[in-house]
Amino acid sequence: MSMDVAKRAFVTFLAGNGDYIKGVVGLAKGLRKANTRYPLVVVVLPDVPDDHRRILRSQGCIVREIEPVYPPENQTKFVRAYFVINYSKLRIWEFEEYEKMIYLDADIQVFDNIDHLFDLPNGYFYAVMDCFCDKSVWSNSPQNKIGYCQQRPEKVKWPAGMGSPPPLYFNAGMFVFEPNLVTYSNLLEALKVTTPTTFAEQDFLNMFFKDVYKPIPNVYNLLLAMLWLHPENVEIDKVQVVHYSAEPIPNVYNLLLAMLWLHPENVEIDKVKVVHYSAEGAKPWRYTGQEQNMEREEIKMFVKKWWDIYEDESLDFDNSTKKIV
Template identity: 30%
Template sequence: MKEALRAYPVTRFAEQDFLNDFFKGHWNMLPLSFNWGKPNFWLCPELCRSEAVKVVHFSGAVKPWLRKPDGQWSDSVLARAIPEERKLLEDGNSGLTWAHEKWWSSFLFQTEAKVVCDATLSLRGDPRPACYSTLISGDSDYYKGVLALAGSLRRHGCRLPLLVAHTSDVPAAHCRAMREAGCELRLVDSEAFSSLRGTPKQPEFLVCYNKLSMWLWEDYKLVIYLDADVVVNRNIDHLEKLELPLDYIAAAPDLGFATNGTGNRNGERYFNAGVMIFRPDRRSHRRLMDALMTYGKITAYAEQDFLNDYFADRLVELPTEYNFIQDYWVGPSLPPSPMREESLRSLGEGLPAVVHYAGAKPWRCRLAERLLQGLSFGSEDERQRTVIALDRIQAEWEGALRAGTKTMSRAEDALRPEWGKECGGGIAGGPRKIRAEVGELQCAGARVPAA
């Protein structure tokens, strides 16, 4: 081989050209899946996420480690890519983006070293103080919730960035709308949870295990997680000052259906995972994942049950107003709870800092019609006060959606196709009528109920 190499000219692809000539007629072809080069991502896109792909080859000038810690690519790096590759790099849902996420997941699991990324920025060297985060998956209408969440943060002057963890099946149009609302998107790998067995209370709870991926976001010191069906009603940036030990979690107690539905809590503390605060750390993530694989089962409330067990003795309890679930206003639908009653009384006339629209969604129906259907109240006054409260938080959500979209017409266009899906046709006039009703009630001096 050395003698042949001495006589061989230097060619464009160097040793690859030489080895092809030297072993011509004397080599066996491996399946393409054992050396999946980057061109295959645009030539065979339908196969890119197939389990048959064993080895991905990041050939060419654009390498995964050149990506910035925020998940974006600098113009100087994109300039090195050929047009087909650049198009896939700019598409947050492409197979090539999925492959890069795989590379980063492998790196973060396997090394302690600092990664010097583009512009010599170290991934672990200088993390930013804090961020808000949320999660979305699939071709669902939850992106409307993300738009409203982003709008509510902007509306109340919150300065921390909102990062959206999303799976690869979120449509490009939804991703585009969220970016336009000021969100930073980060792709997560949901395959890590495919070995779990069991059935949650609702199928959409399965995607919630992807929240665990956020423990890998070491470019932030603190993550303030908010479900996509949440809006804030005041500035909550002060939560970034929470002095939280590593491997602890901060969350508000669940006072409703989840606590009563678990059956095995026996009065123990049980938090709702729709709002959580934690410190990202790769080793913490490894311990979380190891514990989850040992746990090995999917229970009624999925990741919420697991996280409650995992952090049972490492929980910093937040006041209920930081995760106030809409059902708390609907007294007859829940068993009496001294903590819930006290939470309602302590709010007075103001809305809680964070409202969680668990269950019925404000972009699908009128909450008062859906949540109060079939319930009986002690008096008509009690029922009317509950209607006022639910219509008020519906109006707050719509205001947040308007803030999260460029124009009011665009917000109503987003709502209209889904309006009434859960309420047998909804109400005449849709969002505009609710705003008018709430305005009239507020002008008449109506108060938010203290159940």
């Protein structure tokens, strides 16, 4: 293994004994299909069961157990209750044996090789800009209340009476970073004096890295909601990573699926490299066709693309791996 390969890795995060193990297996197989040169490190909390760890190792993953990190005690109501555990992601800055890493949420799929992101200049935090148009997620934000979105800032101008426009805000489901113990220590010190907010570690990382944040295109983290919120911003044929979250590095590098309907003008769907299955009803392994957004043709298409990879036994690191029931 050459030095640059040994010093670079993808990393994801897993907690508990739930079904996100399927997402990580799918991600490992997606990276393999994209012919990445670099390994996938899976950071697990102590509550991840041994059988799940065995499955991950059989898929060629490097499994690293960490202890959880918690925010200061407070009365904050997170958008989703489990967000509190996501502060544990901060421990990935401890992994100094790697010079550069790309973090990917477990509900993300990679559809094209993104190894070139490791070659981005050092000293910055790279991620895809988020979208504030989904009222089910962002209704309490000042951006959503006035109809302002950084994906299309020319559509609704930021009112002068509200002061300067807010700093660019990224989605933390996919980002490029450099592990560093000094940075890790500074993160923990800042966490002690920072009141948690509704989007937990994502808000915190945006605050901490605001001065060194560099946007990358939507194709590197397609939030599926972008397909209906901002289809004008999505070149779907260029999408390389899909974030099955639904909620510029351009959108092609982390297509939040909600972008497909919130900002379709920003989505070149044939160029998307990374898709984030974060939207309501977008998790492929939970798809029933009966819940919110599941009737959307874009969701059906990307769910099928995910399952095509997940069920492809030729992509198994160890072909004796048994399917997860």
